[in-house]
Amino acid sequence: MRLKAILCKGPESIVVGEIGEPKAAAHEVIVEPLYGSICGSDIAICGFHGKKYPGIDPSPDNPVVLGHEWSGVYDGRLVSAGCTLGCHGQAIYPPCPSCTIGREDQCYNRKRIGFEVQGAFSERMAFPISLLFNVPEGLDAKAASQTEPLSVAVNAVKYLGKVDGGKTVLVWGAGPIGFYVMQYAKVMGSNRIFVVDIAEYRLRMAERLGASRTFNPRKEDPVSLIKEETEGAGVDVAFECTGYAPAFNRVIEASRRMGTVVIVSIYGESLIIEHPFREMTDKGLTIKNARLGPADSVRLALKSLAEGSVKPVITHEFDMDEAERAFTVAANPDRYESVKVVIKLG
């Protein structure tokens, strides 16, 4: 039987096409995705605005079945998951050194749905049963589609940034990941959270979601204002969430001595550390890099969504047949005031 799926066939070529029935290996089951959520990585894979995603090169002969943020049904239950297939998710034994310590996000054999293997924007998909999480009672399928992006934020905030109640936090870049980082910093107890972005609608949204203060670099100098707010010291933990390499330098300037900077960005250009390099070393900053999230961050993401301590930042919803339109809206956030765009798959 042929199944409907959203395929990328090259730059800005999004097609609702057909794929073959997925086959489940011994460690996998067949799941039926209900909601999919479009990520910045999907936009890059699909080559919008001339972007490229390293290592993934879709073409008409070799299309990518997109989708790594999703919720769906297995065995009559609502389920969700992360996107990373580490050693356990691929039945590779013995597991690699990263998977041995529970860091599937850094697996030496890593594969991801919607990147190297079939994604979730389809009617059915094979998925490792050990990586499926039950969606808690009271959380609907649409909100549960935000599990994976929130799990990235959980990893960045809890495990890497080690945010707690005593820490001041800066989130530079209020895209979907920035919003989830900001909200999870609140979950971890921080009550001083500064958010920087160039779009006013995103700053207003950050305020509604609990930011202490927001700054627009097109109108003011966030670094000097953050210094004023922190008695000249700077913030304890800063998250760079723009994907815009020059912002990294501003984040360094806004950090306090012995502070931590977590990069939650994928830079499509060279990261040039300007004169703040001296500042970075002089201040003894710790720089960490966040990509994906281990299985435990997926569990915590579902918990926060179910409790309501993190609100989904979904602004638009489309049907599967409107996939092309959905991608246009997601790829042009300022034109449509979009944050997260979801697609109803089932």
Ligand SMILES: [Zn+2]
């Ligand atoms: Zn993603």
Ligand SMILES: [Zn+2]
């Ligand atoms: Zn591994």
